Amino acid sequence: MKLAWLRLLPRAVRDPVIRRVVAVDDKALQGITVRLAETIDEYVEAARLVYDGYHARGILDAHEARVRITPFLALPSTLIFVALQEGRIVGTISVVVDGPAGLPMETIYGKEVAALRAQGRRIAEVGALCVTPGLRGFGVPFLLNKAMGLSARDVARVDDLVIAVHPRAHDLYRALLGFETMGPIREYPSLKKSALAVGLRLPLREAQESYRARYGDRVAKANPYYLYFQRRDPQIVFPTDEAGLERVRQVHRRAAVKLLALRPDVLIDLSTDSFGIVSRALGSPGPADDSQR
Numbered sequence: 317m318k319l320a321w322l323r324l325l326p327r328a329v330r331d332p333v334i335r336r337v338v339a340v341d342d343k344a345l346q347g348i349t350v351r352l353a354e355t356i357d358e359y360v361e362a363a364r365l366v367y368d369g370y371h372a373r374g375i376l377d378a379h380e381a382r383v384r385i386t387p388f389l390a391l392p393s394t395l396i397f398v399a400l401q402e403g404r405i406v407g408t409i410s411v412v413v414d415g416p417a418g419l420p421m422e423t424i425y426g427k428e429v430a431a432l433r434a435q436g437r438r439i440a441e442v443g444a445l446c447v448t449p450g451l452r453g454f455g456v457p458f459l460l461n462k463a464m465g466l467s468a469r470d471v472a473r474v475d476d477l478v479i480a481v482h483p484r485a486h487d488l489y490r491a492l493l494g495f496e497t498m499g500p501i502r503e504y505p506s507l508k509k510s511a512l513a514v515g516l517r518l519p520l521r522e523a524q525e526s527y528r529a530r531y532g533d534r535v536a537k538a539n540p541y542y543l544y545f546q547r548r549d550p551q552i553v554f555p556t557d558e559a560g561l562e563r564v565r566q567v568h569r570r571a572a573v574k575l576l577a578l579r580p581d582v583l584i585d586l587s588t589d590s591f592g593i594v595s596r597a598l599g600s601p602g603p604a605d606d607s608q609r
Contacts, residue, residue, distance in 0.1 A: 322334060322337075322487065323487065330487065330491070331487075331490065331491035332491075332538070334487060334488060334491035334492065335491055335492060335538040335539075335540070336538045338453075338488065338491075338492060339455070339537055339538075340454075340455035340458050340537055340543065341454040341455050342455075344451070344454035344455065345454065345455050345456070345459065345551060347401055347402065348399055348400065348401050348406065348451075348456065348459065348551050349399070349400050349401075349551050349552075349553060350397060350398070350399045350400075350407075350459045350460055350462075350463045350551055350552045350553070351397065351398065351400075351463070351552070351553035351554075351555075352395060352396065352397055352398075352467075352553075352555050352564050353396040353397070353398045353408075353564075353567075353568075353571070354563075354564060354567060355567060355571075356567060356570055356571045356574055358398055358405060359396060359567075359568075359571035359572075359574075359575060360383065360571070360574065360575065360578075361398075361404075361405045362396060362398050362405055362408035362444075363383035363384055363385050363575055364382055364383050364384075365405060365406075365407070365408055365446050365448065366383075366384040366408060366444045366446045367379070367382050367383050367384035368382070369446040369447075370384055370446075370507070374508070375507045375508050375511040376507060376508065377508060379579070381578040381579050383575055383578055383579060384444070385575045385576065385578075385579055385582060386420055386506065386582060387417075387576075387582055387583055387586055387590065387594050388412045388417065388419075388420055389410075389571075389572050389575060389576070390569075390572040390576065390594045390597045390598050391412065391413075391415060391417060391593075391594070391597050392565055392568065392569070392597055393412070393413035393414075393415050393472070394410060394411070394412045394413070394568070395410065395411050395413075395464070395467065395468070395472070396408065396409075396410050396568070397409050397410070397411075397460055397463050397464050397467075399447070399456050399459060399460055401451075405448075406447065406448040406450075406451050406456065407445075407446065407447040407448065407451065407456045407457070407459075407460050408444060408445070408446055408460070409442065409443075409444060409445045409446075409457075409460040409461065409463075409464050410442070410443050410444045410464075411440050411441065411442050411443075411464050411467075411468050411472070411474075411477070412440060412441045412443065413438075413439075413440045413468070413472050413474060414429075414433070414438065414439040414440060414441075416593050417590055417593045417594070419439065419440075419441040419478070420441055420443065420480075420506070421441055421478060421479070421480040421513075421515060423504075423505055423506065424480065424499075424502045424503070424504060424505070424513065424515070425478075425480065425498065425499045425502075425515040428478075428498045428499045428515055428517075429478065432476055432478070432517070437475040437476050438472075438473060438474050438475045438476070439474065439475065439476045439477075439478055440468050440472060440474040440476070440477055440478070441477075441478050441479060441480075442464065442477055442478070442479040443479065443480075445457060445460060445461075447460075458492075458543065459549060459551055459552060461493065462543070462544055462549060462552060463552045463554065465477065465493075465518075465520060465523075465544065466544075466554065467554060467555055468520060469520050469521065469523075470554075471554075471555055471561075474520055474521075475519070475520060475521045476517055476518065476519055476520055476521075477495075477517070477518040477520045478498065478515065478516065478517050478518075479495065479515075479516050480504060480513035480514070480515050480516075481513060481514060481516060482511070482512060482513065482514075483501050483512055483513075483514045486514055486516070489516055490516075492540065493518060493540070494518055494523065494526065494527065494530075494540065495516035495517060495518045496516065496517055496518075497514060497515070497516060497517075498515045498516060498517040499514065499515030500514070500515075501513070501514045502514075502515075523544075524541075524544075524545050527540050527541035527544065527545060528541045528545070533546065569597070569598060569599065572597075572598060573598055576598075
């Protein structure tokens, strides 16, 4: 959706307009389910969707494997959400919870992330949001962000979400989700040189109350408090059962092994410490039965 013209408006006017223009189309969302990836094939299909999206935008070089991954995929604290329609993945988003390996965006926002850690905040980085072209602009990103955000808060116990986005997307993340700038515009080295990024932060633990104070509890499709904390979205299947989560973790490890076998080059530049962390996270994949393929 082209929203460049909105930058001509003052922020006080621009943000409410964005919330009304970027609407949730309930009819278009019928038949779509959002949940954690549960099979190896779903992990591969999600990585392929991200690759195709980044490559089409010209920010990712071509690779014969046609999957976009990072070493952080191997970590058990990383969550991969997928949106499915008739069994086909039409969207995905990931969240990397902070740990010994740190966060991907620390390559360019190390001081900013360290400052949050110093406050005792538990941090997680959002990434790889991608939706198939035919469903962009209808609310699939809303479902993915809602599933990711509430799961990060309630399951992973995250205090702050951080993200590095292209500067053109800054207005969307501020108006729709309340993210604020945490760092200046910089080049993102894991992508092509043309990829610029700006660091953003959302105090997730305080978001529900801050949304309510800012927007009130009026039922409206342009009200973030209603959308994210009052509205029921049965399409979202939240992870709650510990046994189910453990099954997902086992598939996650096997999927990471398969994807890194397709793209071993992503491990080349890791430090010795980081390589050790990834290796220990992968461990022994064990036998994979048909239900995990």
